[in-house]
Amino acid sequence: MNTMVEDSVQAPQNALLPTFEHLGEGTALAQQIFEMIGHSKFFADFTREDVQRLTGFMQIYRAEPSQIIIREGDIDDYMLLIIQGKVDIVKVDSHGKQQPMTTVGPGAMIGEMSMIDGEPRFATCVALEPVTFAVVSRDSMVQIILEEPSLGAKILIKLVTLLSQRLRKTSSNLLHYMER
Amino acid sequence: MNTMVEDSVQAPQNALLPTFEHLGEGTALAQQIFEMIGHSKFFADFTREDVQRLTGFMQIYRAEPSQIIIREGDIDDYMLLIIQGKVDIVKVDSHGKQQPMTTVGPGAMIGEMSMIDGEPRFATCVALEPVTFAVVSRDSMVQIILEEPSLGAKILIKLVTLLSQRLRKTSSNLLHYMER
Numbered sequence: 001m002n003t004m005v006e007d008s009v010q011a012p013q014n015a016l017l018p019t020f021e022h023l024g025e026g027t028a029l030a031q032q033i034f035e036m037i038g039h040s041k042f043f044a045d046f047t048r049e050d051v052q053r054l055t056g057f058m059q060i061y062r063a064e065p066s067q068i069i070i071r072e073g074d075i076d077d078y079m080l081l082i083i084q085g086k087v088d089i090v091k092v093d094s095h096g097k098q099q100p101m102t103t104v105g106p107g108a109m110i111g112e113m114s115m116i117d118g119e120p121r122f123a124t125c126v127a128l129e130p131v132t133f134a135v136v137s138r139d140s141m142v143q144i145i146l147e148e149p150s151l152g153a154k155i156l157i158k159l160v161t162l163l164s165q166r167l168r169k170t171s172s173n174l175l176h177y178m179e180r
Numbered sequence: 181m182n183t184m185v186e187d188s189v190q191a192p193q194n195a196l197l198p199t200f201e202h203l204g205e206g207t208a209l210a211q212q213i214f215e216m217i218g219h220s221k222f223f224a225d226f227t228r229e230d231v232q233r234l235t236g237f238m239q240i241y242r243a244e245p246s247q248i249i250i251r252e253g254d255i256d257d258y259m260l261l262i263i264q265g266k267v268d269i270v271k272v273d274s275h276g277k278q279q280p281m282t283t284v285g286p287g288a289m290i291g292e293m294s295m296i297d298g299e300p301r302f303a304t305c306v307a308l309e310p311v312t313f314a315v316v317s318r319d320s321m322v323q324i325i326l327e328e329p330s331l332g333a334k335i336l337i338k339l340v341t342l343l344s345q346r347l348r349k350t351s352s353n354l355l356h357y358m359e360r
Binding site for chain 1: 297329336
């Protein structure tokens with residue numbers, strides 16, 4: 001399936017995935033992932049067992065400093081959980097200039113919008129230092145929902161919460177700019 | 181549970197709920213809801229059976245023209261599906277003035293952010309004409325996820341998709357304003 005909810009016209013390209021060093025399956029880093037989740041808003045209420053099961057659906061990669069992790073406009077079908085290192089998020093403005101949006105670190109989830117809706121990547125993410133991250137593909141997400149419905153629901157609820165919070169923040173900022 | 185993911189400090193008040201005319205359970209309006217979903221982005225890929233099951237978790241209400249349906253700052257724990265009529269969404273700016281944000285109609289889902297994250301209502305929604313709407317509470321949503329996991333996953337995926345699309349749009353608008 002191209003998106004989780006309807007047919008999409010564009011097949012995922014995942015063009016950048018082969019440019020990262022593949023460190024193996026998530027299960028191999030389960031302990032490190034579990035330690036990291038102490039700092040992660042995303043996993044705040046996941047049990048050790050939840051994380052253990054989730055790592056079975058993850059692939060771990062590493063990017064070098066300055067390497068592009070997500071490229072605006074790309075058609076990809078996965079989201080990323082940052083395990084180690086910092087990532088800059090930038091977006092090209094109408095003058096073609098890259099505008100910094102924010103910087104995120106371990107525990108942050110990025111790229112979940114395209115994983116879910118199949119639309120092109122909204123922004124570019126660049127490694128500021130060596131970055132280790134876990135990839136969860138759309139197919140894995142579908143598999144989690146089918147095989148582990150309660151874990152699937154937990155992840156989806158977290159994604160809705162995360163997006164709600166971002167939308168509140170972004171809408172407030174927008175209103176602030178519109179007022180001026 | 182106060183929110184779907186963690187303990188919240190504030191209990192839901194649902195202060196406006198008693199001000200609406202209660203039309204009964206969703207099952208009574210299943211046919212009308214099913215006809216409406218033809219126009220609804222939210223239910224685009226829901227089967228008749230999905231909708232039938234979902235209506236069992238809905239309560240139907242009616243608001244009069246000019247009546248406030250959602251009040252900014254309120255602590256509520258439900259989302260609304262508009263079945264009939266148009267609704268204005270407005271938000272108070274830093275000068276205390278109500279700024280129009282958008283107008284939505286049949287098929288639109290509103291209030292899902294507070295249903296999920298338990299935070300205060302972000303904006304005010306006012307009925308422009310007689311409005312019929314279905315209410316899905318957080319408790320109902322939890323029940324759907326536990327009792328009908330595949331329907332629960334379908335709704336959650338829809339919510340994530342909806343929020344992704346709004347976030348893409350709002351972020352683009354924000355970037356546009358920031359550039360000026």
